[in-house]
Amino acid sequence: MSLLIGACATIFIEKVASDQMTKAMGLTLFVAAKSISNTLANSLNEREREIVLLSQSPLFEEMDLNHPRIQKQLDQVQKSYLYYAWMGIADPEGEVKVAAHQLLEGADVSQRDWFIEGKKQPYIGDVHEAILLAKKVKAIDPEQPLRFIDFAAPIVDAETKTLKGVLAVHADWSWAKSVLESSLTENATKRGVEVFITDKNGELLYPYSGIGKIQPPAYNPQEARHFIHNWGSEQKYLTVNLPVISNTATDLGWHVVIRQPVEIALSEVKSLQYEMYALGLAFALILLFFTYRLARRFSTPIEILARNARLIEKGQQDIDFKTNNSIREIRVLSNALRSMVKTLLLQKQQLQTANENLEHKVNERTAELKAANTELEMLASRDVLTGLKNRRAFNEYIEYLFAQFKRHQQSYSVLMLDIDYFKKVNDKFGHEMGDHVLHQTAEIINQSVRSTDFVARLGGEEFIIILPSTTAKAAFNIAEKIRHQVAQATIISDYVLTLSIGVSEVVNMDELANAAVRRADQALYMAKAQGRNQVVMMNKSAE
Structure with a gap:
């Protein structure tokens, strides 16, 4: 009877310890696989x-x-x-x-x-x-x-x-x-932990040395988080198979598969098992009552440790596996579980820290790209040579101003300007002097208008000015002022530069934003046809 009780007690304790250690080691592999999967997905x-x-x-x-x-x-x-x-x-x-x-x-x-x-x-x-x-x-x-x-x-x-x-x-x-090396501890490698990456068809991607030699078990979503599989060999492995879930446009269907030989994963339990059998045989030689009490002395702290392990599995972190029990095996198991929990919590903290660092790096990179895009957007709206707004900026502004005019009747006028005989300047003095003429002319134009007026270079020697809240007559006077200042300026020594300017004002019958611009362009054409170096205003009835 004593032998039976001792054997039963020993088997019971070994079973509880083995089950809990299997769950604990499986949880360790699961956390490692989750860390690697998240790191791959985030990358x-x-x-x-x-x-x-x-x-x-x-x-x-x-x-x-x-x-x-x-x-x-x-x-x-x-x-x-x-x-x-x-x-x-x-x-x-x-x-x-x-x-x-x-x-x-x-x-x-x-x-x-x-x-x-x-x-x-x-x-x-x-x-x-x-x-x-x-x-x-x-x-x-x-x-x-x-x-x-x-x-x-x-x-x-x-x-x-x-x-x-x-x-x-x-x-x-x-x-x-590099991702795997940063995610696995040196101790895990020494304990026989191996990591594999498979594609959506279950074919091995990593490591290269295992391709054609090792075939990981197929993924089964109904399977437990960790399971035991023989991997087509006589040896059994504690295995975890997790999908890599990323938020990318393409789902690659990768899986992270981790395995560890069962004999290594449960080595401490096996050692404890042998000691338990020897102790059970000794218990069989003493009285039934002593055997019962001794069995209870073994089972009670292990049940407490098992209960604490289940609490850890459910997410509680403030659990202490410390025990004052005098039995060496219980202390060994307690210390093993304490070490395991400490490792799990450390890996969890490292995973959180890695995720936070990665998120910080992503935010920094995104901020840098946004800043670069903002700078490029500003450069895209400026003429590089003169520093004035370019045609793209003008198109956006004229559409906005025309919409305001249609909604609130806020009038504006358009000046179309062209440097007379600019090709001769390039032919005679060279393109470098031509660029100087464009830059100086832009400076004179910019200084001759209000800060609320819009000045742009459309291309070549052609400029355009939008004068908000300005009638055609007032715009004509401003155009004359600009024409006169350019003619009086000494941009090229002993050489007079002149402007031809067309003036137009937006009117209610305009259906498109470019209507007033076309009239100003027509007036510019008339100014050139009439001898250049003059301002021509296009009446709304002359279109």
Whole structure:
């Protein structure tokens, strides 16, 4: 009877300890897998967000793809992230027009998945090899062949709203190795913990050495968070299989799979089990009452530890596994559980810190991109040579002012100005002097109008002025003042420069914002036809 009771007590204690340790170690693997999954997902999100924001910047939407500033921007962005192996822009026909460090420029990528899908929306391509690119770039990890992940996004022309090109990045897949190395402790590796990454079909992506040799178990959403599987071998493994859930436009269907040999994961339980059997045999030799009391002495603290482990599993953190029990095995188990909980809480804190740091970096990068976009937006509305507003800014302002006129009857006048015989200036004095003339003329015009007036250079030697709350007669006088000041200014030594100016005022019968502008342009044409160096005002009945 004593033998039976002792055996039952020993089996009971071993079963409770084994179950709880299995849950605890499974929870440890689950937290590690969750950390890696979140880190991979956050990194994918950050890379896609960076490419999309870059593709939507005014620099890419408005400038020609061959502009040196685009080449410089690509070089800077690639340099900012170690794992960007290639970055470039293909035109709508699939030819690489510009690339960081001019790599693969002129190549035909029209049949590549990233180009086909990237024309429609942001796209992420799964891990693949690229033989041509691998010959031209240096591997970050020389221990494995170069493999890449594609990120792509369409570039839409700011004015025509049509596809301008596809921005693409090939990221070195060795990035995944750095994520795993930063997420796993050295102790976990020593305890036989192995990490694998699979694609949506369950094929192995990482590590490269396991491809074709190791086949992780298929993902089953109905399965427990951790389970025991033999992985096609005689050895059993404690296993966790978690999907990588990102908020990207493309769902790659990756999974993080972690395994640890059961004999290592439950080694402390096995050691305790052998000691329990020996102790149970000794208990069988003493009285039943002593055996019962001794069994209770074993089971009660373990049940408390098990109950505390369940509380930890449910999310409570302020649980202490410390015990004053004099039995060595209970103290060993208690210390093991305390160490395990400490490790879990430390990993959780590290995960939170990593997520906070990553979010901070994402916010910083987003703020930098927004600031750069704001600066580019300002540059996009200015004429580089004269510092005046450009045609784009003028088009936006005239539409706004015309809408105000239609709504509130706030009149305005338009002056169209042109430097007379400007081509002769360029031919005689050179283009550098021509630029000087444009800059000085712009200065005189800008100083001759009010701060509320709008001055822009439309192109070449042609300028336009919008005078809010100004009649055509008052605008005519301002035009004469500008014409006179330019004629009197010594912009070129011993050479007189003159302006021809057309004047028009917006009227109620105008249906389009450009109606008054067209009349001012017609008046300018008449001023030139009548001998130049004069101001002509177009009456509303003369159109």
